[in-house]
Amino acid sequence: MEIIDFITEIPLFKGLPERQIVEISKIALNRSFNRGQTVFSEGDEANGFYVLLSGRIKIFKLSPEGTEQILHIFESGEPFGEAAVFAGETFPAYAETLEESEVIFFPRKVFMELIKRDPSLTMNMLAILSLRLKHFTRLVEDLSLKEVSQRLAAYLLYLSKSKDEPNNVELEILKGQLASLLGTIPETLSRILSKMASQGFIQVQGRKIKLLDRKALKDLASGEKFLQ
Amino acid sequence: MEIIDFITEIPLFKGLPERQIVEISKIALNRSFNRGQTVFSEGDEANGFYVLLSGRIKIFKLSPEGTEQILHIFESGEPFGEAAVFAGETFPAYAETLEESEVIFFPRKVFMELIKRDPSLTMNMLAILSLRLKHFTRLVEDLSLKEVSQRLAAYLLYLSKSKDEPNNVELEILKGQLASLLGTIPETLSRILSKMASQGFIQVQGRKIKLLDRKALKDLASGEKFLQ
DNA sequence: CGGGTACTTGACAATGGTCAAGTGTGGTGG
DNA sequence: CCACCACACTTGACCATTGTCAAGTACCCG
Numbered sequence: 061m062e063i064i065d066f067i068t069e070i071p072l073f074k075g076l077p078e079r080q081i082v083e084i085s086k087i088a089l090n091r092s093f094n095r096g097q098t099v100f101s102e103g104d105e106a107n108g109f110y111v112l113l114s115g116r117i118k119i120f121k122l123s124p125e126g127t128e129q130i131l132h133i134f135e136s137g138e139p140f141g142e143a144a145v146f147a148g149e150t151f152p153a154y155a156e157t158l159e160e161s162e163v164i165f166f167p168r169k170v171f172m173e174l175i176k177r178d179p180s181l182t183m184n185m186l187a188i189l190s191l192r193l194k195h196f197t198r199l200v201e202d203l204s205l206k207e208v209s210q211r212l213a214a215y216l217l218y219l220s221k222s223k224d225e226p227n228n229v230e231l232e233i234l235k236g237q238l239a240s241l242l243g244t245i246p247e248t249l250s251r252i253l254s255k256m257a258s259q260g261f262i263q264v265q266g267r268k269i270k271l272l273d274r275k276a277l278k279d280l281a282s283g284e285k286f287l288q
Numbered sequence: 289m290e291i292i293d294f295i296t297e298i299p300l301f302k303g304l305p306e307r308q309i310v311e312i313s314k315i316a317l318n319r320s321f322n323r324g325q326t327v328f329s330e331g332d333e334a335n336g337f338y339v340l341l342s343g344r345i346k347i348f349k350l351s352p353e354g355t356e357q358i359l360h361i362f363e364s365g366e367p368f369g370e371a372a373v374f375a376g377e378t379f380p381a382y383a384e385t386l387e388e389s390e391v392i393f394f395p396r397k398v399f400m401e402l403i404k405r406d407p408s409l410t411m412n413m414l415a416i417l418s419l420r421l422k423h424f425t426r427l428v429e430d431l432s433l434k435e436v437s438q439r440l441a442a443y444l445l446y447l448s449k450s451k452d453e454p455n456n457v458e459l460e461i462l463k464g465q466l467a468s469l470l471g472t473i474p475e476t477l478s479r480i481l482s483k484m485a486s487q488g489f490i491q492v493q494g495r496k497i498k499l500l501d502r503k504a505l506k507d508l509a510s511g512e513k514f515l516q
Numbered sequence: 517c518g519g520g521t522a523c524t525t526g527a528c529a530a531t532g533g534t535c536a537a538g539t540g541t542g543g544t545g546g
Numbered sequence: 547c548c549a550c551c552a553c554a555c556t557t558g559a560c561c562a563t564t565g566t567c568a569a570g571t572a573c574c575c576g
Contacts, residue, residue, distance in 0.1 A: 107387055176411065
């Protein structure tokens with residue numbers, strides 16, 4: 061498959077004229093990563109941004125003690141690192157592959173030119189940044205106003221939405237990573253999973269989780285308080 | 289002062305040709321608010337966005353129990369509610385005036401046209417959204433990876449930067465609002481202020497705070513652990 | 517001077533983190 | 547094919563930070 065075919069499929073470039081896509085494919089650079097490799101680090105000069113072709117990437121912050129908070133997990137087709145390019149500074153977080161991944165890199169300058177000339181590309185970019193903001197709005201809300209069990213319940217229901225068998229979800233990331241995504245640590249996540257299981261809300265088998273009581277989970281996620 | 293003079297001064301519209309500014313001033317609508325009034329609520333249709341002319345506005349989330357988390361406090365000249373316009377949906381949070389405020393409102397459609405035609409305006413908008421993202425990145429980091437005293441220390445040092453007398457800062461918001469901005473509650477904030485005072489780091493008199501030991505505050509903010 | 521609001525303080529509870537010791541599992545090499 | 551190692555995950559005991567509830571103080575504004 062040619063790189064130009066990939067690029068055509070990327071939402072960011074939806075609605076662009078063929079001619080433009082060709083131009084974009086010319087300035088794109090390919091890179092491959094193994095699992096667990098660093099794409100960029102916090103503080104690195106943001107001289108371009110990335111689009112994920114295949115694999116998965118986590119964007120995260122680190123505390124001085126080494127605790128990590130995942131800000132975002134990106135799947136194929138999604139751009140990342142764009143904001144730093146427009147703010148014109150350094151990357152504000154780390155990017156690391158969760159599995160073998162392929163990315164394309166767009167050098168800053170050329171892309172800026174492109175975007176100045178193409179209103180449709182610009183509108184796409186504005187929409188993407190806006191959705192990112194909305195995502196963070198929710199993340200802040202969750203971290204600040206909700207408890208871990210509420211966040212977990214919401215996450216399980218969210219996973220379940222994109223399933224054909226909605227009561228059988230499977231975590232696509234390690235539990236440790238899920239903990240970091242939910243703003244907690246593996247021990248706490250583990251405990252809450254067992255508690256939910258003992259309450260009969262879910263049934264856990266490794267990375268497979270059965271949702272036994274969706275109503276209870278929904279109530280939990282939306283902030284209803286339970287005894288016990 | 290004419291509205292067109294205000295608009296000329298707004299960073300978002302920096303670098304725009306006179307002609308464009310005139311056009312913008314035509315689609316702008318004025319509105320005034322008293323202290324404590326709601327500009328928009330979470331879930332409201334985002335059929336336009338705002339620029340603050342004077343006063344101060346808080347953007348915040350509410351938990352079901354009524355706890356609030358402030359996402360942002362905007363001062364005059366800053367746009368707010370833009371992201372929701374580009375994402376094309378509803379506002380994801382509440383906006384309420386902290387004091388008597390004047391805003392201008394830009395209806396969605398007209399502004400979208402404008403932005404499609406003017407690359408310079410677009411680049412400004414991209415830069416602003418990117419800075420917002422960066423802001424949230426930091427907020428998430430703080431809420432998830434730092435303790436309240438660390439956040440408070442960082443906030444005091446931040447206040448101190450824009451002062452000519454850097455060791456005499458004055459809170460420009462109520463302590464209760466500061467608590468909500470730092471992701472905590474008034475009681476906790478109060479306790480931490482007293483503790484810092486008893487440690488000799490600061491001296492508190494109402495809303496005026498003297499920074500007595502900047503080094504200690506810096507160490508705190510950057511995550512050094514202290515005994516006691 | 518009075519009343520409302522902001523703020524403080526105390527006693528208590530709970531959520532969630534730390535540290536330490538397991539259990540389990542998958543993959544590699546002997 | 548099995549043994550072992552690394553790594554993910556779990557569980558327990560403990561503790562720290564922070565939130566809850568309640569009461570009291572200070573302060574501003576009319």
